[in-house]
Amino acid sequence: MLIGLLGLGISFVLGLLLYPRFIDFLQKNNVSQKPSEYALDEYKNKKPTVTFGGVLFVVIPVLVSLVMLLFQPEPMTLLIMVIFVLYAMIGLIDDYKIIKEGKNDGLKASKKFLYQLVLAVVFYFFYQLNGGKNILAVPFMENGIDLKWAYPLLVFFIMTGTSNAVNLTDGMDGLATGTMLIALIPFAYFAKIAQMTALFVFVLSVMGALLSFLVFNKKPAKIFMGDVGSLPLGALLAMIAIVLNKELLLAVIGGVFVFETITVIMQKISWKTRGKRIFKYTPIHYSFTLSGWKEKDVVLFFYALGLTFMLIGFGLSAIS
Template sequence: MQWTEVIVAIVSSFALTIMAMPIVIGFFRTKQLGQTTRDEGPKWHEVKTGTPTMGGVVFLVAAIISTIWVALWQDVFSLGIGLSLFILVLYGLLGFLDDFIKVFKKRNLGLTSKQKLIGQILGGVLFFAAYLYDGLPTELNLYFLGTIDIGWFYGLFIIFWLVGFSNAVNLTDGLDGLVAGTASIAYGAYAIIAWNQQQTDILIVCLTVIGGLIGFFFFNKKPAKIFMGDVGSLALGGGLAAVSILLHQEWSLLLIGLVFVMETASVMIQVTSFKLRGKRVFKMSPIHHHFEMSGWSEWRVVVTFWAIGLVAAILCLLIVL
């Protein structure tokens, strides 16, 4: 894949997002539909109530259209692209239903956790079935320790990875521009890995997602004109897990997605500590709210987390490459 094709993949998705986003924002404002800030969130986030959401629909559709177009143009449409798009679409659909119920049905909690989990697990099962059918390896890459074939247990790993990271990115999506930046960095790291491994199909997926996210960021930076919603965050997290699996760099996501791991760990620590000790470790979880409660500005938290994600991604690339 030449630099021309790389630019086309990013620019096409970026352009589609930039053109469509104002239309979506205008629709939500005309219909007076927007996100409702949850009561347990920081009080100063109440000013965000009414902000349009579900912006993830736009950059996902843009990325999917661009991926299919560039893949057909380059004649590299593969199972890898099919599986990546399958997860983006399925997890995006779960998020869309969740957002739709919240926004259009005026029910603040959307889908139940059990409903989303069932859908996420089903996606993992179907992903693994197609993966096995194509004869792809069931080996875990342990880097310096080599690889280990875990057979059918790889299917359980896939389900855990997809569900875990889709929810991790979803937890992270709480500040303007936070996930748009951290996810762009993560997909960028995997684009470099895919380029190095000459897996053009996965490279195209990563590039089109990045293009869509860059376009989305112009509308999501503080003060956000629109939020991505669960439709965007669940799809992005599931997509990252899928890409790491298809590149056989599974464990790299713990480092490339360090911010998402931190956010999830903070929630787990907070809940466990409160149940066992009756005390909270953080002022509020996920951890980005802890720093807000400590007096950091929203922009300072976002930029700091971007920096952590970038340093972690560079470190991982040094290890992998």
């Protein structure tokens, strides 16, 4: 327990020390990004804010964890770290194109999808190589379900879906950061009781780095995480859930991200088939501001929603 808390504390302090300098560097080099293309017009008119914030909360926990584990993490944890960094590289390329071209297009969706597919295949290959099984753990079932050839499809769906879901949630100051922190709490606990010490240390180190980022990402945000942050965070949640056999619980614990994604899908289907919107706006957090809510209140509501989903997930884990 102590080593995990130490990782959290060191990552938090390093983030507090490095983010002001990183923000100054980005501002001097005009590395700023306009609000998301999904944002409301009032958000699009906001002053550009520096991005690439995810770079530090990806690099810091990886380095801190490796040093604390004497560069000998468990194979599964090392695999998660590597894919975590590679997902960040996809996001970095995407963010770089956005900044260079001055518009929010970034990578083509087909290219991003292809890169995510490749990383999911790589993850699954080494997951199997290190003893991973094609078993889907189901609450109240002792042995779970052997999905055989369908399990790698599930892996791709979970990794791609979760990474893009976190990306959709990253639309208001502190929203994705705070909800991700909440979602990581139970997975840190699951890693601890599974006696996966290296994974426990890494998850808490990520949480420490995210806490320091939140100091500068809360309203009014001085820095955005960008795709370099949101994509790896979503993939991280997915990989942890897979390694710990908590795939179904992920849908509950990450309920905020599921909610954001489902409402976007429903809106698109309704618009294409009926020419009508179900919600005022999607991603759904913007619907609340259109209903008169202040941005700060929307973020706090989603934090509360995330906490509720987290507690339900804990409850289901305890009784299954």
